[in-house]
Amino acid sequence: MEISDDDRAEIEKSRREASPTRRPTVPALEELLFEPMPALDHGFVRVVDYMGDDSSIVQAARVSYGRGTRKVSEDSALIRYLLRHRHTTPFEMAEIKLHVKLPIFVARQWIRHRTASVNEYSARYSILDKEFYVPAKEHLAAQSSSNRQGRGETLDDERAAEVLEILRTDAETVYRHYLQMLGAGDDAGQDVGPGLARELARMNLSLNFYTQWYWKVDLHNFMNFLRLRADAHAQYEIRVYAERMLDVMKKWVPLSHAAFEEYDLKSAHLSATAIQVVRRMLAGERIDQPASGLPKREWDDLMRVLGR
Amino acid sequence: MEISDDDRAEIEKSRREASPTRRPTVPALEELLFEPMPALDHGFVRVVDYMGDDSSIVQAARVSYGRGTRKVSEDSALIRYLLRHRHTTPFEMAEIKLHVKLPIFVARQWIRHRTASVNEYSARYSILDKEFYVPAKEHLAAQSSSNRQGRGETLDDERAAEVLEILRTDAETVYRHYLQMLGAGDDAGQDVGPGLARELARMNLSLNFYTQWYWKVDLHNFMNFLRLRADAHAQYEIRVYAERMLDVMKKWVPLSHAAFEEYDLKSAHLSATAIQVVRRMLAGERIDQPASGLPKREWDDLMRVLGR
Amino acid sequence: MEISDDDRAEIEKSRREASPTRRPTVPALEELLFEPMPALDHGFVRVVDYMGDDSSIVQAARVSYGRGTRKVSEDSALIRYLLRHRHTTPFEMAEIKLHVKLPIFVARQWIRHRTASVNEYSARYSILDKEFYVPAKEHLAAQSSSNRQGRGETLDDERAAEVLEILRTDAETVYRHYLQMLGAGDDAGQDVGPGLARELARMNLSLNFYTQWYWKVDLHNFMNFLRLRADAHAQYEIRVYAERMLDVMKKWVPLSHAAFEEYDLKSAHLSATAIQVVRRMLAGERIDQPASGLPKREWDDLMRVLGR
Amino acid sequence: MEISDDDRAEIEKSRREASPTRRPTVPALEELLFEPMPALDHGFVRVVDYMGDDSSIVQAARVSYGRGTRKVSEDSALIRYLLRHRHTTPFEMAEIKLHVKLPIFVARQWIRHRTASVNEYSARYSILDKEFYVPAKEHLAAQSSSNRQGRGETLDDERAAEVLEILRTDAETVYRHYLQMLGAGDDAGQDVGPGLARELARMNLSLNFYTQWYWKVDLHNFMNFLRLRADAHAQYEIRVYAERMLDVMKKWVPLSHAAFEEYDLKSAHLSATAIQVVRRMLAGERIDQPASGLPKREWDDLMRVLGR
Structure with a gap:
């Protein structure tokens, strides 16, 4: 993951600013705020805003005038009760906003979660950077023989090298041609003529190129995302992001996180x-x-x- | 609007607490935070949390690393552009949470806005207070003769007095019987026997009784609510709330509010x-x-x- | 449940009409179509339209060109697989539309399911009929002592009689006054003067009065509704409706219904x-x-x- | 657009089958059912199911027992009234399901409409066909100089030829390598060794490759889609689909279509x-x-x- 100097300066600037607020505030999450957490070879997740904490769930469940918190043990018991009985609406009362950089094929899975707000970097409007995902060798797995939609054994070295060579070379090629069609100059910076519309040129890029977006979701739907995407059946590449987000959740709403592990992530369903x-x-x-x-x-x- | 001493103390406590935050903060809205703004005879709206400000909309639209703001004039121009062209997703990036006390018949209109999160005070679980809406005399209007779903002239004094008498007497009666069925004692506090389940007893209450809820919504859907409910065709009783909320919006996101007036509230549609x-x-x-x-x-x- | 002669004639007319269609058709559900199934003392559920059948789920999961069905056993296995692994999107591909008549306090619980389409009979626009819910004596339960939001023992006869008397008398009273305020004449048909706006007069009605609506939902969200509302913890009055709807589901999509019982209704969750x-x-x-x-x-x- | 013989046989089979139904039926849409309507070089839209017609909107708005229709002129007036006043909920009462084949970059725009149900062909599970979009020469436009997110003049012949050469060659290359990594044999059918997992290999494909999905939406959200995507500012490649869908709408719900043109597509907004x-x-x-x-x-x- 590389962050340009300009972007790094912007991040630092945001991190330095602080204002007093009467809103519920989570110091452990404030600490993390704006800082990119690496994911895959060029991606990241960074928290850019949040609303509420564990007490906000309690407060909404009780429709109370004050902060709603009593003793931690009572709040915890209520949160566990709510989650266990799938009383999910109070968990909608906390909200988080992420800035995520991710390969397009991961973005295509991610966007299937409809109950979130998204603003994606527009390749109709701007030119995408030359950043594409190439898996680490140990993640180059063969098609599973037992599961039509999963991975099996890791490829042997020779086969892996061949695959990596293909991925790299093809990504280089399609990007060079992308710039060429745009008339944006090739790697060497030469101008190559009047440019094809960006909204057309982008179609030559492959699905491992990185895109980025702002993604905002409430805690209930955040957990829905994590249930599916931090699961062992999820594709490795999206699971990496889900695991970062689980870490975030633990810092943000520790009581809810513990209940989520107990009643969801580590639970089982019996027919x-x-x-x-x-x-x-x-x-x-x-x-x-x-x-x-x-x-x-x-x-x-x-x-x-x-x-x- | 009466707030009990306990509730008032909780509110004051919340207002005294302040923490430093790196998040976007709106001083004019902080000033308002937690404070109930009266609506109708016993209702209120109070802001209990918020996420984002005008710059958050700009930041999401640009998918930027920093706060996204440039000059106010540039931000304003972008916000106007977005609203004018119905590029609504960046407005989903700001969020607000209200605590609202409102008559049940108003709540029934309000809840039709589905893209919001709600936690309502439960009359299955708790006993409702004796608070019901009685319109001010000047709002007692006759059925409109031209519009099947609207109001016409104000009732004459005699007729108005009769209506007010009915509304008050019936509400008193059904509430007294509600308590009686609950075995919760009547006004005089006498115990009247083993109680009917709360989830059943409540059915005797009329639609002008007050309920309350936490309601959380993003700015895009907040504007959708205001477009419909601050409109002259909306029922007066919900419009009162919408007007309070417009005031809140003006303090929270003044650039968006100005654009919303220009391109929406005061605009017109030509077939x-x-x-x-x-x-x-x-x-x-x-x-x-x-x-x-x-x-x-x-x-x-x-x-x-x-x-x- | 009474259906007026006019309404009955409309229903019969709809039932007599038949057209040829190329769409998936479910004879067992066609048989039921438009016919009101009684619920509570004056309510009903009737299916007014539907889209798709079990094969539609299979077809969407396979993104196939034809109807998607192979052998029933294969379809069943796929549907079971999908439901077991919470691959819920194919279940969104079937849709059902109901006309429901229900007490307002039940409607208030029902409407909390946001992922459905609703058109409710408007009491701003029309005058509500004199129909209110009074529980059968055996459903008049005391507040549960163990569960703050449930029912305990049935009331004794004397107490029950008292409650029924209250419910009936108060409903009669508020309805008579509703008409009186509307100037719509009382029961005896006498005109009583210029009418209060309908949108105001309705606030005097109590929550056991019946309303009605069209409600349309996809099968995935239909199951979400049934999971919560056919559950033993749901209030009896909404459970009655959920049980009618379970019967409908069994006729409409029998394979999905069987899988839903196995993996959901009769399943258990272990922490x-x-x-x-x-x-x-x-x-x-x-x-x-x-x-x-x-x-x-x-x-x-x-x-x-x-x-x- | 090529449809394989097997797929064509499935389509024909579906078109031959007919059942009697009591549901609202639209002969003009039945005529179209299952038949692929070409879009772009290899794509299509085909209607695979629908629920309701113009009368269903009227019926829901009136919450009526029968079909709801009176005279066509009255139905039309009501539909116009509803659309004009943005009373959108009755339009949710009609539903349509499409099978669409479309380039991935178009799918990425399309999926932003969240209030729809989608099942996409899975490239984790299956191998994508060798079908990619190459624009017709007359649609190869330069970047607009006035609009950062639009097209300007058509490219001159030489430049166009160069672009087409790049698009074709790169797509051929990445697809050949896709098969090679899968070990699925190249074009000549030779087996090339143990295969990379499909969920990984797909990342080498470019955004102009075709995918396909089932997409189901209600009429209100269908119109929202058309408003944005049949608009002159939409990218040409998605507009082609929107225009096919407008044709479908005209056959399906002609009264709504006429009102939609009058109050929406051909209307204007004045600030x-x-x-x-x-x-x-x-x-x-x-x-x-x-x-x-x-x-x-x-x-x-x-x-x-x-x-x-």
Whole structure:
């Protein structure tokens, strides 16, 4: 991740400014504010604003006049109760705004979360920088043989080298041609003639080029995002971002974060049939998959939950 | 509007607390924070939190690293441009949270705005206070004869007195019975037996009783609310709230507020046919309604826009 | 539930009309179409339109050119897979539209589901009928002593009679005064003078009066509604509607309905701690609540899931 | 646009099937159902399902028991009234589902409309076809000199040829390498070794490759899409789709389409200042831009509206 000197100066300037506010304030998050947290080879997540804290959830749930907080233990119990019973509306009362730099193919997954606000850097309006994602060698995995939408073994060195060579060379090529079509000069800075409209030239760029956006979301929908994207089934490249964001959540709303781990991230869902299987096992019955009434995959998942 | 001593103390406590923050801060809105602004006879609006300011809109539109502000004139021009061209997403980047006390029939209109977050005081869980709306005499209007969904002349004194008497007496009665069913004791505090479930007893209350909620919305949807509810066609009782909120907007995001007045609140929409009428008028043609091709009501509206 | 002769004639007329369509069609739901299904004393749910069937979910998940169906067993397996893994977007591809008549206090809970389209009968524009909800005696429950937001024992006969008397008398009174304020004549039909605006007069009605609306929602959000409102913790009066809607779902999309029961309605959620408790129990450890690390209420819930 | 024989057979099969339904049915749209309408060089829009017609809007606005239709003229007047006064909720009561094939860079604009349901063909799961967009020569425009986000003059022949050569060659290259990384064999069908995960390989494809999705939206949000994307300021490549969809709308809901043209597509918005300018002009004053108080661009736009 490189930040230009100008951008770095802007960030520092924002970090130096402080004003008094009557609003709920989270010192641990203030500390983090505006600072880019690296993700992938050129990407980042940085928190640019936030509204509310754990007490704001409590306050809204109680529709109270003051800050709503009583003892930490009471607030924590209420937050746990709300999350456990999927009383999700109070979690909409806290809000966070991120500036994210991410490859376009990651952005395409991310944008599927509709209950957020987005402003993306416009390639109709501006020229994209020459920044594209190339995976680290250890993340170059073969197609999974068991899961049609996942990764299997890491590629061997020779195959990996070939892939990296392709990714790099093609990205260099399409970017050089992008500039050439724009008439923006090539790498060497030569002008190459009247320019194709930016909104057209961009179509030559590949999906690993970086874009960036402002993304604002409430805590409820932030958790929905994390549930799906910090999950082991999510594509590695978006999971990296989700993990940064989990760190942010822990600093921002620690009580909610703990409850989220307990009742969501590390929880399990048992189907009606799986409940019966567990009951029979607890009654001492020895059951195997065919006897369980569960399809193979659901059986495997259940055994994993039960630590067997 | 009465605020209990306890609630007043909570408010004062919140107002005394101040923390340093790196976030965009609006002194004029800080001044207002937590303070209830009266609306109708017992209602209020109070701002309990906010995120962002005019510069946040500019910053998101530019996807910039720093605060995004340049000269005020440039920021203002960008905001005007965005609003004029209905580039609404940057306005989603500012957020406000209100605590509102309002009659249930107003709440039922308000809640139709779906793109907001709401936590309402629960009458399944708690007992509602004895507070109901009774219009001031000058707002007791007869059904409009021309508009099936509006008000006409103010009622004469005798009729008004009769209506006020009904509203007061019935509200007193249903509330007394509400308490009686709850077994919560009547006004005189006598216990009247084992209580009906709160979730059932509440059904006896009438729609002019007050409820309260936390309501959080982004600036884009805040403006959508104001466009509809600060409008002359809105019911007076919700317009009172919308007007308070317009005042809040002016303090919070003055550049956006000015642009909103120019391109929205005080603007006009001309239909395809109305455009032709104006062109013909400018060409010197004398036109009356039949010749205009506009239905009577559209003609009248156009004449009003044109100041004729 | 009474339907006027005019309304009944309209319904019959709609039911007689049939057109050929190339769209997915569900005979079992066609059979039900337009017919009001009673709910509470004067309410109903009736299906007025729908889009798609089980195959539409499959088709969208596969982004296929044809109807998408293969063998029923394959479709069923895919639908189960999607629901189990919370791949919810294909379920948004089926849509249903209901006409519902319901007490206002139920409507106030219902409207909290924001991802639906609603058109409500307007009491600004029209005069509401004299129809209000009075619970059957067996549903008159006392406030729960254990659950601040629920019902406990049924009231004894004397207390119940008192409550019913209050509900009936007050509703009669406020409605009579509503008409009187409107100048619409009282029950006896006498005109009582110039009328108060309808938008004002309605505030005198109580929350058990019936309103009605058109409500349209996709299958994903329909299931979200049912998960919360067909649940044992939902207030009885809205649960009645949810149960009618579950019947509708079973006829409309039987494969999805079966999967919804298996993975949702009859499933259970285990917290991180609860998973550890089950593992220890399966390993033969004898655990009681204090040893479990679970709060009392979570322990009770877990024991219920495990059938202990 | 090429449709494979298999896909064509599926389409024909769907078109042959017909069932009787009691639902509102639109013969003109049935005629179109499932048939791909070409857009750009390889894309298409095809209607795969719909719910409701003009009468459904009327029916919801009236919350009526029957179909809601009276005379066409009354229905039309009501629809015009609703659209004119931005009473948008009844338009949510009609729904349409499309299958769309479109370049990824167009999909990226399209997806910004959040109030729709989408299922996209997954390149994590499947291998994309070798289909990419190359503009027709007459659409190869230079960057606009006046509008930073638009097109200016068409490129001259030599420059155009160069651009087309780049777009074609690069797309061929990245696709060949995509297959090579997948180990899926190159064009000549030779197997080239163990395959990179599909979710990774896809990042080498450029933004002009085609994707496809199911997209479902209600009529209100369909119109919002058309307002923005059928507009002259929209990028040509998405406008092509919007224009096909306008044709669909005209067949589906002709009364709404006519009202949409009158009050939206062909209407104009006058700012507060612009209203004053028109009033002064009508009063006979001769005004030029400096005297108008309007910025240059707003003045030009107003003169265009006024046909001057």
